[in-house]
Amino acid sequence: MRLLRAHSAITRRLNSKLVADHGLTLNDYEVLMHLFRAEGQRLRRVDLAEQVILTPSGITRLLEGLERCGLVERASCASDARVTYAQLTEQGEAKLHEASQTHVEDVHGLFGDRFSAKEITTLHELLERLPADGVDESECLE
Amino acid sequence: MRLLRAHSAITRRLNSKLVADHGLTLNDYEVLMHLFRAEGQRLRRVDLAEQVILTPSGITRLLEGLERCGLVERASCASDARVTYAQLTEQGEAKLHEASQTHVEDVHGLFGDRFSAKEITTLHELLERLPADGVDESECLE
DNA sequence: GAGATATACTTGAGCCGTCAACAATATTAG
DNA sequence: CTAATATTGTTGACGGCTCAAGTATATCTC
Numbered sequence: 001m002r003l004l005r006a007h008s009a010i011t012r013r014l015n016s017k018l019v020a021d022h023g024l025t026l027n028d029y030e031v032l033m034h035l036f037r038a039e040g041q042r043l044r045r046v047d048l049a050e051q052v053i054l055t056p057s058g059i060t061r062l063l064e065g066l067e068r069c070g071l072v073e074r075a076s077c078a079s080d081a082r083v084t085y086a087q088l089t090e091q092g093e094a095k096l097h098e099a100s101q102t103h104v105e106d107v108h109g110l111f112g113d114r115f116s117a118k119e120i121t122t123l124h125e126l127l128e129r130l131p132a133d134g135v136d137e138s139e140c141l142e
Numbered sequence: 143m144r145l146l147r148a149h150s151a152i153t154r155r156l157n158s159k160l161v162a163d164h165g166l167t168l169n170d171y172e173v174l175m176h177l178f179r180a181e182g183q184r185l186r187r188v189d190l191a192e193q194v195i196l197t198p199s200g201i202t203r204l205l206e207g208l209e210r211c212g213l214v215e216r217a218s219c220a221s222d223a224r225v226t227y228a229q230l231t232e233q234g235e236a237k238l239h240e241a242s243q244t245h246v247e248d249v250h251g252l253f254g255d256r257f258s259a260k261e262i263t264t265l266h267e268l269l270e271r272l273p274a275d276g277v278d279e280s281e282c283l284e
Numbered sequence: 285g286a287g288a289t290a291t292a293c294t295t296g297a298g299c300c301g302t303c304a305a306c307a308a309t310a311t312t313a314g
Numbered sequence: 315c316t317a318a319t320a321t322t323g324t325t326g327a328c329g330g331c332t333c334a335a336g337t338a339t340a341t342c343t344c
Contacts (some may be wrong), residue, residue, distance in 0.1 A: 004197050006148045006269055012332095025300080046322060053147050060324060075143055076167065082309045082322040091308050154302095167330085189291060200331050202294060224292040224339045 032096040035088040042087040164241040174238040177230040184229040
């Protein structure tokens with residue numbers, strides 16, 4: 001399982017860079033990105049949690065930070081009083097764009113340089129098979 | 143970078159299982175494994191840190207736990223007074239074997255079932271190119 | 285061989301995320 | 315309609331790891 005180790009190094013590196021350059025965690029960044037892509041630029045916390053692979057409490061904590069910085073706002077749902085949306089603010093969108101400038105480059109620096117397009121495809125195909133989101137827990141490991 | 147997400151899920155799953163079954167963290171397990179394989183069943187903390195990709199302090203903390211359980215002992219180095227070895231105890235070796243029983247199976251369940259031998263090789267070849275251990279920081283990202 | 289620099293390790297503070305427990309609302313079944 | 319169950323989210327306690335700073339020993343340079 002040695003190969004899996006490499007990932008943590010990469011992730012950490014990208015994370016530190018992002019924090020240093022823009023004061024955003026890698027997870028912060030991805031949350032902003034998912035919100036940006038979502039319809040109405042907002043998502044339920046559950047769905048967000050699923051997308052970035054965090055627990056509900058993890059998302060609550062993460063959003064606390066983004067809310068404090070004004071990058072995300074809370075919004076309630078008309079049809080279901082249980083849900084609170086995370087809503088991207090203009091400021092949040094601006095921040096995302098700012099951050100993406102360097103981040104996208106960095107990611108290319110780490111991957112583009114080391115793999116051909118074809119190899120990246122192969123990697124995707126293989127890694128996609130790993131159980132990730134919304135997997136029935138029982139399906140894996142006993 | 144979606145593909146990297148899958149990893150954290152896998153890792154977490156293997157970790158929980160290991161904790162539930164044997165009271166060992168995935169990192170605990172890997173440390174024991176590295177010690178077991180090492181000459182004299184002991185390693186300097188620095189080297190251990192490098193192998194499991196932790197910082198020196200991380201290793202100190204991790205070993206605290208293993209020492210408390212008697213799975214690992216401290217041993218000093220005759221030729222260099224700065225180093226303290228982490229030395230696998232008999233108990234630690236026993237524990238490792240016990241844990242490996244289920245862990246190896248679990249890993250196979252997650253990988254063997256999803257990939258052919260050839261695909262695993264491919265994965266290795268590709269992922270090996272990622273900067274991992276002992277990489278000159280400056281080489282990546284700016 | 286003395287001073288500057290590098291290496292091995294530890295410690296305190298703090299961040300990020302988990303788990304377990306809980307509150308509130310929704311849904312389903314009898 | 316009501317009781318049981320499921321879903322969404324938050325909170326407190328805590329674990330695991332990092333970073334920055336510090337100690338102690340080694341090595342290198344003049």
